[in-house]
Amino acid sequence: MAAEAQTDFLNEQMIDVLANELEKIDQLESIRIEAQHGLEDAISDLNSMKKQLSEGASVTLLEACRDSVVDTVTGQFGLASLMIDSRDGGSVTTTHNFEQGVTANPGDQAKYDKFHANNDGSRKWGDVRKEVGYDKPLPHLRKNKFKDDSPLTDDYSRREIHKDGRTHADHVVSAKEIESSARNHLHMTPEERARMACDETNIAYTEARINQSKGEKRMENFVDPESGNVEKYGLDREKMLEIDKKSRQSQQITVDKAAIKKYGSELLETGGKDAAKLIAYSAVGAIMKEFTQELFSVIKYVFKNRETMSLKKMLTTFKERMTKVLESLKAKWFDLFKGSLEAGITAFFSNLLVFSINLFATTLKKFVSMIRAGFVSLVQAVKIIANPPEGMSKEEARFQAAKVLIAGIIGAASLGLSGAIEVFLQSIPGLQPLMMFPIPSDGRTVSDIVAVTLSAVLGGVLTSIVLYLMDGFRRQSKEDKLQIQMVCKSGEIVEYSTMLSWLSLSDAYQQLFNDARDQAILVIETESSVEASHQKVSRSASSFAEKISQLKNRRN
Numbered sequence: 001m002a003a004e005a006q007t008d009f010l011n012e013q014m015i016d017v018l019a020n021e022l023e024k025i026d027q028l029e030s031i032r033i034e035a036q037h038g039l040e041d042a043i044s045d046l047n048s049m050k051k052q053l054s055e056g057a058s059v060t061l062l063e064a065c066r067d068s069v070v071d072t073v074t075g076q077f078g079l080a081s082l083m084i085d086s087r088d089g090g091s092v093t094t095t096h097n098f099e100q101g102v103t104a105n106p107g108d109q110a111k112y113d114k115f116h117a118n119n120d121g122s123r124k125w126g127d128v129r130k131e132v133g134y135d136k137p138l139p140h141l142r143k144n145k146f147k148d149d150s151p152l153t154d155d156y157s158r159r160e161i162h163k164d165g166r167t168h169a170d171h172v173v174s175a176k177e178i179e180s181s182a183r184n185h186l187h188m189t190p191e192e193r194a195r196m197a198c199d200e201t202n203i204a205y206t207e208a209r210i211n212q213s214k215g216e217k218r219m220e221n222f223v224d225p226e227s228g229n230v231e232k233y234g235l236d237r238e239k240m241l242e243i244d245k246k247s248r249q250s251q252q253i254t255v256d257k258a259a260i261k262k263y264g265s266e267l268l269e270t271g272g273k274d275a276a277k278l279i280a281y282s283a284v285g286a287i288m289k290e291f292t293q294e295l296f297s298v299i300k301y302v303f304k305n306r307e308t309m310s311l312k313k314m315l316t317t318f319k320e321r322m323t324k325v326l327e328s329l330k331a332k333w334f335d336l337f338k339g340s341l342e343a344g345i346t347a348f349f350s351n352l353l354v355f356s357i358n359l360f361a362t363t364l365k366k367f368v369s370m371i372r373a374g375f376v377s378l379v380q381a382v383k384i385i386a387n388p389p390e391g392m393s394k395e396e397a398r399f400q401a402a403k404v405l406i407a408g409i410i411g412a413a414s415l416g417l418s419g420a421i422e423v424f425l426q427s428i429p430g431l432q433p434l435m436m437f438p439i440p441s442d443g444r445t446v447s448d449i450v451a452v453t454l455s456a457v458l459g460g461v462l463t464s465i466v467l468y469l470m471d472g473f474r475r476q477s478k479e480d481k482l483q484i485q486m487v488c489k490s491g492e493i494v495e496y497s498t499m500l501s502w503l504s505l506s507d508a509y510q511q512l513f514n515d516a517r518d519q520a521i522l523v524i525e526t527e528s529s530v531e532a533s534h535q536k537v538s539r540s541a542s543s544f545a546e547k548i549s550q551l552k553n554r555r556n
Contacts, residue, residue, distance in 0.1 A: 091270035115185040134175035155204035168211040187258040201250040219244035275344035282340035
């Protein structure tokens, strides 16, 4: 019984040990899997970093200048800027510019000349008043007002007045004030100004002496307490100011409607023309760019192999390469159309931007070109940030947007230099006739086109240098970060490798422990077997002795 109890106790110990060992094995297996996966990921990341580091080399500065110059000359800061009708004050005459004598078209210039002549004292006010027809509707208005039998009340004094020559129809806002407004002249015809002056909201019936005393004065000045007119004529000051306010509000609405109509139609017309020009030019510009870049490539190839190529071979090579360009353009026609349409829309909205600025400040011709070209860069930058290309991180999108904006600033600044370059070209002895020669298509001179091209080249080179340096700094920064990350990854690899080494060593120790445990179990089992055999022998011996004793007792 003691041996059986000992055996059961040993079996329970073995079960407990086995359960603990299985739990440890599960834990070690989880650690081993984690270490193996971690090591594989770390090695993969390290290889990826090495690849990024090897691919970090950028194009040479010469190649960057070549590509940038081609883009700039054919882009919005180069020949494309000539497609836009840039002039002082923009394409639409604003009230602010009209007051300064800056107009966008011959029709508005004629209006300004008339406005200036009517208000600078060179013409008698009576002649102007008669020519516009400010008083022509008054007799008819008085006749209609006097034809019924109801009493007539003075609009200024609130007294009853006579329906005869002693009562006048007065312009609340004087005809002279209406004629002296630049805004009225710009947005309204003489007939419209006369009609507005004689609108029922601007006509008041009063005594002749009051009307003659008021004359061309503003209502607020006429009823000023210090003037003494209120007491002298027995006027209702509050009522008169109320009539004046309503009249001015009505006129403001009338002029606003005329301004919206004029601005709207002219913005649609000028913006539409600019958009159509840019759509056509963008398609042509894309073709020019493809041909120019391929031409550079062919010239480089021919120059490199000039000693082994005949003239016929050179011409054949050029033909083959140009044919490939045409095939490429045919395949990309939809993208070209899409890009051209986008350029046209941008040109339309840049016209709106210039118009908005000119509502408050007059922009010079070159500044208009700079604004409109720079607006393209701004739109592109916003587009990159708002909708980054697939696979581009937000950080990279912001960097690319910054490059676009900087390129736009440099391009706009270089475009501003074209005026100085044009003056210089026109001053070169012997070249003046050629430089001053007008281009029949749009009236521009040769010097204008050459100046824009040269300024675009200058801007392209400068842009290339700046962007090349920006890329260099960013590349160096990325390389430094990659180096640091690679060191960290190397540390991870060492850690995971060490972990796996320890796990291998743990496996060896575990195997040694298992062997020792198996030997111990074998010894215990052997001891149990020997003990069982001993007990069996003891029982057999006891039984033998008992039987011998019984035999001896029988014999005696």
